[in-house]
Amino acid sequence: MIKVLIVDDDVRVAHNHRDLVDSLEGFTVVEIAHSAAAALSAVQRKRPDLVLLDLYLPDGSGMSVLRTLRAPAVPADAHPVDVLVVTAVRDMEQVRAALHGGAVHYLLKPFSMAALRDQLERYSTARRRLSRSEEATQSEVDRLFGLLRPAPPQALPKGLTPATAELVGGALREAGTDLSAAEVAERTGVARVTARRYLEHLCADGRAELRMRYGSTGRPEHRYRWVR
Structure with missing residues (x-):
């Protein structure tokens, strides 16, 4: 199971995300946090595989959470955690910082539940493929990065809806x-x-x-x- 921590200061949004995650096969929500401090505490206690991280938090920016998780001071044997940013922050500097901080993707609110589901399914597929072998080919690497940071979908051909x-x-x-x-x-x-x-x-x-x-x-x- 892929263990997910949801970090969002909006209780309604957090519960909507929890319902979606729990509906997907192979995923389970281990906790919901509504602040940066609660998020870092939950990471230590619950050891999630993936954090759905909002950047608007009452006690600081979600970017501080991401920076802490990626800080050199974190023990080398600490449980590795991936971060999917889900936020209304559209500032390009924040997008760049999330990319440099190793976020697997950056979803801008408001987004459809289908968009979040699609990204979670991509993440699950990428994890499975990473575990299949120890040595990768270039085509496998290209496909993995394409799964995590996909290109825009192709336009529907004429006649399709x-x-x-x-x-x-x-x-x-x-x-x-x-x-x-x-x-x-x-x-x-x-x-x-x-x-x-x-x-x-x-x-x-x-x-x-x-x-x-x-x-x-x-x-x-x-x-x-x-x-x-």
């Missing part, structure tokens, strides 16, 4: 395994040829991958799997 793209993507994401276009069509209620067009777009956008299943006879079956 965001609502149906989310419907098809959601069916594939929730399946937890690979599906054919026919199976996606059955789950979503769209035509098979329509499902295939959206699946091909998701593959081009890097959110899904195509796998070929070869049977004893006939053409190989196209299977699609969510990869974030």
Whole structure:
């Protein structure tokens, strides 16, 4: 399980983030902190893997929390923790400081719960891939950094709509395994040829991958799997 600490001075926002994190497979919220001091205390006690860190805190900036977690004075054998900044702070100096401080990403409020979910799923995928081997190839490194700091998604081709793209993507994401276009069509209620067009777009956008299943006879079956 990926242990998550949520740091936000807004109680309602913090609880919304907790509900989302706890709804994702492989994630659990270990604590919610509403101040910088509480955040640093929780890191020591709960040893989270990931901190969702707001920068507006009543007793100081969230950047002070990030700097403390990255300070040379922290013992070398301390539990490593990643930080995902979630904030309304739009000052470019703060963005630059977060990047230099090693934040895995910087989400600007207000953002949709889908955007946060997507980033958490990317983080989970990156962690799994990091644990698979001790030696990386350049392509693996490129993919890992692309997962944590993604490029903007490709525009939908003509004739495709965001609502149906989310419907098809959601069916594939929730399946937890690979599906054919026919199976996606059955789950979503769209035509098979329509499902295939959206699946091909998701593959081009890097959110899904195509796998070929070869049977004893006939053409190989196209299977699609969510990869974030």
